[in-house]
Amino acid sequence: MSAPVRLTHDGPLAILTMDAPPLNLFDLAMWEAWEAAVARLTDDPPRALLVRAEGRVVSAGVDVRVFADTDPADAESFWARWLRIAQALEALPCPTVFAAHSLTLTAAFELALACDLIVSTGSARFGLVERKVAFTPSMGGTQRLAERAGPGRARELVMTGDLYRASELAAWGVVNALFEPAGFHEAAHAYAMRLATGPTAAHAATKRIVRACLDGGVPAADAVLAPVAAGVVRTGDHRAAVAAFLAEGPEHRTAYAGR
Known part of the structure; x- marks a missing residue:
């Protein structure tokens, strides 16, 4: 089986692509692939990073079997490990862009919020829907959403567990740019490349x-x-x-x- 994450380069631009069909779920393999990719980027930073996904959705979020399989005694270390991915991504000394062409849930949305900029189609939907399993976002999404949109909006999105269109999140200041669905990946790539070839x-x-x-x-x-x-x-x-x-x-x- 192919790796759920690919790290490639187009000159000065690094491209991290999630590709674990059909839903790009976050299971141990996905997290470990992200962990390894971000470690490589930390050791050898590019001039910019574009995060994108293949498939019908960006990610349907965390594989619910993860919650069933996690021993409560190990929960603190388990979530601390994956939070460090978001922290390392945020700490990269270069512009980072998350490109969301469609549904982006839970862990993927949290990693998007750890990037400097989010670009999306207007109809893409985002959500921190952990309330469906009586949980709370544990990769830093709540606090990073609060930084961008304010604490009231963060509480609303997390507590309701509703889905929000990118056009609405752009009005909140969470999404930075909206591109048309046709040619979205090319537009996102050009947006990130402009940063990669900058100062x-x-x-x-x-x-x-x-x-x-x-x-x-x-x-x-x-x-x-x-x-x-x-x-x-x-x-x-x-x-x-x-x-x-x-x-x-x-x-x-x-x-x-x-x-």
């Missing part, structure tokens, strides 16, 4: 500043801003872009090297 160190700096703000508010972000900016100033991409701007104007076509 990589500047993107990493933006991630650090946003993270500092989320963790400690504006004062925390202010505290790290000057040294982070100084690091970007020393990059070749920054110096090349400034020179090109002065020579050619704001529409210059500098090819960034990622350093």
Whole structure:
């Protein structure tokens, strides 16, 4: 059997594809494949990452047999292990894009929320539906949804267990861009490639500043801003872009090297 996750590269862009038909369920094999892929990305970060899925749905969520098979005595370590995947994904020093073409439930939605940006078709549906098994999202989805949409929206989505269309989540600030179903994967790839060929160190700096703000508010972000900016100033991409701007104007076509 093929692996449930493939990690490939298109130049500077890494592409993580879930492909475990028919539903891309999160069972032990899927989680372990994600764990291995994110470890590889952590050891050798790309300039951007696109997460996508093959099949009719992005993912129907966690295989319910996982809950039946988990010993309560092992539950804390079990969920801590899979939460670390979301944390490692979030910590990658490059832009990360999750592309959702259709239904995206539970663990897959939680991993989408650990990415920097979510793109989707307008009709795709998202849900944290753990209430159906009297559970709560345990890969960090609730708190990351609260960061994006506020605590009231997070409580609503999780407590009702309802499905929400991407067009509605875009209004909440959860989904960043909506693309037409026809050509969706190509549009998502182009969106991610634009980030992958951009000023990589500047993107990493933006991630650090946003993270500092989320963790400690504006004062925390202010505290790290000057040294982070100084690091970007020393990059070749920054110096090349400034020179090109002065020579050619704001529409210059500098090819960034990622350093």
